Amino acid sequence: MRQNNAFTCAKILGKAELPLLQRARSLQRLEQAALRLLPDDLAAHCSVMNLKNEILILGVPSPAWAARLRFAAPDFTKQLQCQLSLAVTGIEVRVIPETLDIQAVSKKPEGLSMHNATLLAQTAEDVDHPGLREALYRLAAKARES
Template sequence: MSGSRSRDDRPSVPQPALDALLAGPAGDPLRRALWLDALDLRLHPCLPPELAAHARLANVDRGKLVYVVDSPVWRARLRLAATEILDAARSLGLDVTDLVAKTTASPLVAKPPQVERTVKPMSAASRDALRAALDSLKDPDSA
């Protein structure tokens, strides 16, 4: 059996899930996404502070940095900062000449779901125990 692996060829230690996922060409999209995320983290400090929460690097494609912003206002602000962002990207070794800003309809950062809390009334026994605990904390000399 020239092309098959025998039972003895298998590694004795299980491969970590991430390593297995990244192995071979099937992991290429994930490796690219991780690279883009790391690049976004490095370029993020170069964005104007008010813009940083509204822009995210989406791609690097044929010499263009592609950013996604969450409204047309931030798109205009990103385009005004394009020279500084491109300079920062070039300083990281990227061969980029243009910045493209695309607007998304949804927010870039998902808001955490709102948890509704219901306030239960305190029982008489709990109220009495709390009152007794608070009374025990009072300084006897202050009375």
């Protein structure tokens, strides 16, 4: 017979809450301290994502900033070891593109102008296909109604 070892999400998160918050706060403190060691223009585009197995993982918004950070990585690693006494053996740079909030523009479609309605009616006169001719006349009539 199968045992029910299921836990509620609240129970799992309740147990994990303290370590998660401590980890988040320590990474936040690390980010504040580490980014002071970088040049201002580079620090403005960089964020600390994680510290795992003595590798500092940093995120940047574009490949250009990633290249600049990789170029500065050896000196940055030495500064982290000397000034912050941080046991960092290397730096990993990840490109995390910024997300843009694109909102759809709600625009009422413009109606057909009278000139275009006249052109549709003239075109309908020269069309041999009865279904197409009728459709063109209907379109022209809708433009004249509005």
